[in-house]
Amino acid sequence: MRLIYSLVFVLFTAPLCFSQSLNIIPQPASIIKGSGSFELNRQTALVVPDEEDRKAAQFFNDYLKEYYGFKLGLANKAQKNSIRLTTRKFIKAPEKDAYQLTVNSQGVSIEGDTYPGTFYGIQSLIQLLPVPKTQSQATDSKFVIPHLTIQDTPRFAYRGLHLDVGRHMYPVSFIKKYIDYIALHKMNYFHWHLTEDQGWRIEIKKYPGLTKVGAWRDGTIIGRYPGTGNDNTRYGGYYSQEEVKEIVQYAADRHITVIPEIEMPGHSSAALTAYPWLGCPGSGPYKVEQTWGVFDDIYCAGKDSTFQFLQDVLDEVISLFPSKYIHIGGDESPKTNWKACPLCQARIKAEGLKDEHELQSYFIHRMEKYVNSKGRTIIGWDEILEGGLAPKAVVMSWRGESGGIAAAKENHYVIMTPGSHCYFDYSQAQNEDSVTIGGYIPLEKVYSYEPVPNVLDKDQAKYILGAQANVWTEYMRYPSKVEYMIFPRLSAISEVLWTAAAKKNWSDFERRMQTQYLRYQLWKTNYSNAYFDIKTALLPAPGNKGVLVKFESKDKTGKLMYRIAGKSAAKNYTTPFVINATSHITGIYYKNGKLLDSVTIPLQFNKATGKKVTLNEPPSKNYPGDGAFTLTDGIINDKGLNRSREFIGYNGNDISATIDLGTAQKIDTIVVHSLYSAGSWIYPPQSIDVSISTDGKSFKKAGSSDAFIKMNGGNGKLMVTILPTSARYIQVDIKNLGKIPEGKAGAGEKAWLFLDEIEIL
Numbered sequence: 209m210r211l212i213y214s215l216v217f218v219l220f221t222a223p224l225c226f227s228q229s230l231n232i233i234p235q236p237a238s239i240i241k242g243s244g245s246f247e248l249n250r251q252t253a254l255v256v257p258d259e260e261d262r263k264a265a266q267f268f269n270d271y272l273k274e275y276y277g278f279k280l281g282l283a284n285k286a287q288k289n290s291i292r293l294t295t296r297k298f299i300k301a302p303e304k305d306a307y308q309l310t311v312n313s314q315g316v317s318i319e320g321d322t323y324p325g326t327f328y329g330i331q332s333l334i335q336l337l338p339v340p341k342t343q344s345q346a347t348d349s350k351f352v353i354p355h356l357t358i359q360d361t362p363r364f365a366y367r368g369l370h371l372d373v374g375r376h377m378y379p380v381s382f383i384k385k386y387i388d389y390i391a392l393h394k395m396n397y398f399h400w401h402l403t404e405d406q407g408w409r410i411e412i413k414k415y416p417g418l419t420k421v422g423a424w425r426d427g428t429i430i431g432r433y434p435g436t437g438n439d440n441t442r443y444g445g446y447y448s449q450e451e452v453k454e455i456v457q458y459a460a461d462r463h464i465t466v467i468p469e470i471e472m473p474g475h476s477s478a479a480l481t482a483y484p485w486l487g488c489p490g491s492g493p494y495k496v497e498q499t500w501g502v503f504d505d506i507y508c509a510g511k512d513s514t515f516q517f518l519q520d521v522l523d524e525v526i527s528l529f530p531s532k533y534i535h536i537g538g539d540e541s542p543k544t545n546w547k548a549c550p551l552c553q554a555r556i557k558a559e560g561l562k563d564e565h566e567l568q569s570y571f572i573h574r575m576e577k578y579v580n581s582k583g584r585t586i587i588g589w590d591e592i593l594e595g596g597l598a599p600k601a602v603v604m605s606w607r608g609e610s611g612g613i614a615a616a617k618e619n620h621y622v623i624m625t626p627g628s629h630c631y632f633d634y635s636q637a638q639n640e641d642s643v644t645i646g647g648y649i650p651l652e653k654v655y656s657y658e659p660v661p662n663v664l665d666k667d668q669a670k671y672i673l674g675a676q677a678n679v680w681t682e683y684m685r686y687p688s689k690v691e692y693m694i695f696p697r698l699s700a701i702s703e704v705l706w707t708a709a710a711k712k713n714w715s716d717f718e719r720r721m722q723t724q725y726l727r728y729q730l731w732k733t734n735y736s737n738a739y740f741d742i743k744t745a746l747l748p749a750p751g752n753k754g755v756l757v758k759f760e761s762k763d764k765t766g767k768l769m770y771r772i773a774g775k776s777a778a779k780n781y782t783t784p785f786v787i788n789a790t791s792h793i794t795g796i797y798y799k800n801g802k803l804l805d806s807v808t809i810p811l812q813f814n815k816a817t818g819k820k821v822t823l824n825e826p827p828s829k830n831y832p833g834d835g836a837f838t839l840t841d842g843i844i845n846d847k848g849l850n851r852s853r854e855f856i857g858y859n860g861n862d863i864s865a866t867i868d869l870g871t872a873q874k875i876d877t878i879v880v881h882s883l884y885s886a887g888s889w890i891y892p893p894q895s896i897d898v899s900i901s902t903d904g905k906s907f908k909k910a911g912s913s914d915a916f917i918k919m920n921g922g923n924g925k926l927m928v929t930i931l932p933t934s935a936r937y938i939q940v941d942i943k944n945l946g947k948i949p950e951g952k953a954g955a956g957e958k959a960w961l962f963l964d965e966i967e968i969l
């Protein structure tokens with residue numbers, strides 16, 4: 209984890225104490241600055257005539273106490289030097305939760321259209337407080353707040369953050385902290401993923417086995433999947449119903465709705481271990497899983513007793529969670545057991561269903577009916593579209609946006625959570641050195657997210673309720689890692705969800721973030737410094753002669769240098785430079801005589817390095833790498849998925865890459881480097897076909913290979929050797945495994961193809 213030098217980043221920022229610059233995140237709809245300022249001090253009174261607004265006042269006072277060491281007194285009547293909270297309840301558009309915050313010589317006035325609106329006004333007020341840069345400043349109790357008027361309203365009604373407590377769980381105190389983080393970002397939904405293959409985490413009184421057995425696993429894999437071993441240590445726990453009630457109330461006091469998720473029909477190993485009769489006859493034995501991935505375990509859809517069980521569970525869940533929405537999962541449900549199960553097959557027949565996909569749809573429809581009968585609405589992952597959508601279901605689109613688009617077109621409400629922008633378990637550092645699930649979603653990518661796809665017309669767009677960031681915790685054993693993964697990206701998604709699209713502005717966000725980093729320090733949260741790391745980019749050099757190496761540091765006040773191993777002493781970096789041969793290049797950042805960061809690029813040259821590559825199709829949005837040039841940029845991955853950015857990914861389809869060497873050259877070997885990580889449904893190419901040409905028009909087949917040679921970790925290569933031949937253009941047709949065959953992880957799903965480098969020797 210790149211946690212080094214966190215203190216240093218304080219120095220990166222401009223002086224903030226008592227400065228008049230406004231650094232509110234998410235950016236409000238309008239801020240009009242006045243002249244003059246108001247002094248908030250220990251005598252300032254909180255005037256809160258409406259009982260309901262007391263909670264917002266309480267939140268403010270708790271914040272003051274925790275981070276500044278004092279509280280304000282409450283008063284019922286208006287007075288000078290006060291902060292007045294009023295909720296208008298005069299509501300033109302109640303779903304909008306607008307507020308107005310005015311600071312003038314009288315003090316502060318917050319008027320919300322609704323109670324949540326008033327609460328959001330408090331969040332803005334918190335961000336008008338100066339952020340202490342040192343602990344001693346934190347004891348100051350006089351704050352100067354500029355006169356101003358803020359008018360504000362959220363863009364989306366659904367602004368969510370998710371947390372998976374199945375893979376790892378966290379103490380109630382941390383769940384509350386997490387809810388505070390959501391509140392501080394003016395977000396309003398906490399999606400609590402409570403059941404998984406690796407643990408059932410909510411007490412259900414009728415089925416005590418769920419927590420007695422299902423909440424405990426006998427070990428956990430060590431390191432990245434498939435792991436270097438197992439820690440053989442019993443791990444688990446659960447939230448009692450009393451704790452759940454406490455958490456739901458805690459969230460409600462912050463105008464946050466907790467959406468519980470009870471996964472079905474898949475991701476259910478823990479429940480099946482507790483009650484094996486829930487599974488298909490003949491399947492099992494089950495265990496609470498100790499590793500990550502997708503398992504065949506699934507509730508039997510042929511037995512009515514399964515449905516009865518799930519209804520009983522939901523009865524208790526519904527009584528604990530007042531949320532209108534109940535999430536019933538629906539993702540990644542392998543149909544292997546259903547195919548072999550006589551009861552499921554009988555159900556398919558009796559209900560006139562086409563196949564197991566329609567059986568899944570039957571399952572979800574049936575559960576939806578039950579949930580609807582209790583006056584609630586289901587949310588499901590986008591797999592619930594397969595075999596026909598349940599009539600009132602809300603779709604959470606995670607495998608890209610296509611599920612969400614299809615659902616919106618069918619007039620179903622949608623919450624966008626695409627893996628390309630909203631998965632906070634993906635790395636945010638270019639050179640992440642802690643284990644993560646992979647991927648690469650830096651802060652700017654989250655910020656760039658637009659939840660309403662432009663293929664939707666105005667009416668369809670209304671079905672996009674908002675978006676959510678997902679926090680899957682396979683590689684987040686402790687709360688500190690959760691914080692490291694969500695910060696600063698939570699701040700970016702909050703602005704995506706709150707601020708009108710036209711008002712979003714990345715460079716202004718970057719400016720405001722400098723203060724937000726100080727707030728993170730104030731909160732003592734373990735945020736990621738990835739934003740401040742040296743960024744590297746490898747680009748084609750002019751005329752495709754070599755590789756252009758670019759370094760960038762966000763902070764410009766220190767010294768950015770570079771060194772080519774064995775060649776030279778470190779030089780000042782001013783502009784991108786060209787490299788023509790295999791070399792290790794190190795970028796170095798110094799400030800005040802201290803080394804703050806360094807990054808080494810191991811460039812490995814072959815005839816294709818730096819050359820132009822053309823792809824017949826762009827890679828998936830989740831794994832775009834650096835586009836086509838990824839294949840000839842001179843970097844051969846040796847870190848597997850942890851450096852997903854060094855691959856381009858394709859989901860299910862074949863790909864054809866054509867390299868132009870610039871001139872005809874003698875070649876005899878073509879190597880395609882790719883990744884093999886079955887647990888993540890990433891498979892090597894089935895085969896590669898190589899054709900060559902001298903004019904780029906007529907190609908002749910030169911050779912092929914279907915032999916994947918495994919190397920370190922999940923890396924490997926396919927190689928074609930030919931008689932030395934002169935060629936300028938080399939076309940490589942790479943065959944994806946396509947649909948994953950039975951017996952392999954992810955059977956029936958589309959295989960991922962992860963390509964790293966094409967070498968020509």
Ligand code: NAG
Nearest residue numbers: 539540589606631633645680681
């Ligand atoms: C998916 C799974 C999830 C897993 C995560 C890792 C969804 C809806 N399902 O494979 O269980 O933890 O991605 O990124 O995301």
